[in-house]
């Protein structure tokens with residue numbers, strides 16, 4: 173199956189996706205009978221269309237060297253992506269443009285237009301999911317398009333999949349988590365004497381921090397992930413207005429050191445419990461599961477009625493696992509859930 177694909181946003185996440193598509197193309201064909209034919213690309217400069225398909229490795233190389241879509245064959249100046257999808261027979265969109273929590277930005281416009289035309293959408297961009305999940309789900313249902321967004325929460329951690337697919341007849345009673353690797357890394361680094369600004373700079377260098385780091389350190393990114401989890405796993409319909417949000421900017425090195433002497437750590441924790449939703453720095457005993465989420469790790473606890481208490485964590489230092497989640501979502505849309513046939517222990 174050859175999937176005509178549009179890659180929207182060519183930043184850290186989708187460049188990792190291009191690297192995966194390039195490295196794993198044989199494997200995807202062998203295990204799942206699927207290949208991704210990149211017909212359309214878009215960045216801040218505009219959109220380019222190539223009927224013969226863009227080579228992902230070449231795309232990655234040129235984009236990493238500073239090229240824009242204007243430097244590629246098939247550049248279309250000042251034409252919105254959404255107006256070009258149908259006429260180019262696009263089947264799937266990988267959407268990873270910058271998050272816009274006010275209007276949804278290009279991500280929401282493109283997702284809407286695609287789903288209306290029966291084109292499947294895989295999102296890493298949280299904006300459309302936070303602002304319009306119900307609307308997008310209704311559109312997808314009406315046209316039969318696929319809509320998946322597991323990369324929007326905790327990168328490679330399949331928390332959305334576990335909650336939606338693997339807890340049949342179960343209720344989730346309580347959720348707690350560390351959903352933002354940048355703020356978690358900063359707090360850990362501060363505990364070892366590194367300054368707040370040096371730690372943030374390192375997160376930015378690795379492409380983990382948001383383009384606007386206030387989203388990370390002021391708790392908004394964590395709150396958005398909590399909203400996505402609640403609305404997609406608990407059938408909630410909450411917005412940012414329902415979440416009490418406090419970030420880490422008032423947490424000082426002295427506070428961290430004082431708590432360390434008492435056997436505690438300070439973590440930015442999201443919580444959904446009995447209809448209350450909040451994000452705030454919390455003092456936790458060193459033995460707490462979330463205290464064990466160190467540095468580049470994110471973690472989530474799902475307390476359920478019949479599946480026990482689930483504890484998951486992920487180490488993600490660069491956005492490759494996030495990109496891999498996008499690939500996983502696309503494969504689930506087009507071929508369903510299949511066990512890979514050629515997996516073995518390597519390394």
Ligand SMILES: NC(=O)c1ccc[n+]([C@@H]2O[C@H](COP(=O)([O-])OP(=O)(O)OC[C@H]3O[C@@H](n4cnc5c(N)ncnc54)[C@H](OP(=O)(O)O)[C@@H]3O)[C@@H](O)[C@H]2O)c1
Nearest residue numbers: 181182183184185215216268269270271278296297380491
């Ligand atoms: N980084 C992570 O670890 C991570 C994890 C999970 C989710 N996400 C989400 O994934 C998305 C992308 O993150 P990122 O780290 O890859 O961001 P990024 O490095 O800042 O890249 C954003 C990309 O979007 C392009 N862009 C800007 N405006 C656009 C527009 N109007 N239409 C199409 N493309 C446009 C940019 O173009 P130029 O190349 O021309 O600048 C750039 O290629 C964000 O929504 C983020 O919240 C990120």
